[in-house]
């Protein structure tokens with residue numbers, strides 16, 4: 001193994017672009033450089049056709065229709081559009097939003113902004129396993145509740161929320177259900193009709209596509225969901241998100257979704273096996289434990305709390321391992337993770353926790369290396 005390149009175990013922060021995705025994108029940087037909104041020549045038509053194929057590939061991955069997909073610059077923008085777009089249109093009648101303390105900062109910061117602009121936001125607790133309490137959700141619903149925003153899978157722990165039950169309650173109360181599926185996509189099966197989902201966001205760079213492109217699924221039927229646009233301009237994307245489309249990125253996003261939709265169950269099982277081998281090896285001696293539910297969890301994520309080493313020391317001790325102390329977005333700050341805190345970990349437990357996230361290109365050899373390196377420093 002090349003000593004200078006660390007083992008990449010940070011796939012929840014971002015994934016490498018799949019070579020097949022890159023290959024699909026390249027012609028759209030070179031000969032097919034048209035603007036997808038140009039209607040007067042073949043450069044525009046070719047670009048537009050490619051965008052529509054990608055839209056179909058993305059819709060297919062989540063069981064949606066093509067016209068229900070809006071391109072954005074990523075999940076963060078899609079989250080802003082969904083939450084602000086929904087609240088701003090409905091403030092006068094219903095201004096209550098229910099979310100959860102372990103959501104991604106893109107959700108929490110948007111909610112915080114909304115609460116300073118007239119929204120009433122409830123933050124659900126989670127238990128030690130990282131799961132919300134369905135009864136608490138039921139109890140917090142009021143006639144003013146407009147939407148529930150709960151992610152499918154958590155980026156730090158991989159914990160999967162009880163989406164079926166959440167969806168059922170929302171349907172019954174006629175409350176919109178928006179879910180951040182950025183980490184779930186490509187790792188577990190998704191379908192916006194089973195269970196019923198009204199709004200859902202995705203990001204290409206978490207599923208072997210390029211950075212800077214994402215999508216918002218907006219239900220068009222039963223019910224038709226309306227949003228207020230947040231970016232104004234040429235009226236692209238049905239007026240919901242103006243701006244010239246990033247055609248190469250969109251083509252790559254589509255290809256990435258196609259690859260993920262076609263991936264075999266065995267590919268995911270292989271990732272889970274490597275993750276379990278890694279996790280069992282590290283935790284067997286009782287000097288590290290798993291944060292979050294082991295049962296309701298993505299196949300690729302392992303968030304471990306070490307007894308005798310804090311994450312700053314860990315990162316320093318293992319330059320050969322590319323891992324993270326939480327989410328990439330907050331690892332710059334030295335604050336203990338808000339996710340682990342909500343799960344009732346102490347500050348010191350939180351500071352001793354490391355996220356390992358595997359991916360399509362993680363090899364058994366790399367996992368063996370990681371186990372050996374950690375074993376040399378931490379008694380396993």
Ligand SMILES: *Cc1c(COP(=O)(O)O)cnc(C)c1O
Nearest residue numbers: 074075076104106155182183203
């Ligand atoms: C990465 C991530 C985001 C942000 O996605 P960007 O496309 O990078 O803006 C939002 N939510 C979750 C759960 C994520 O993992």
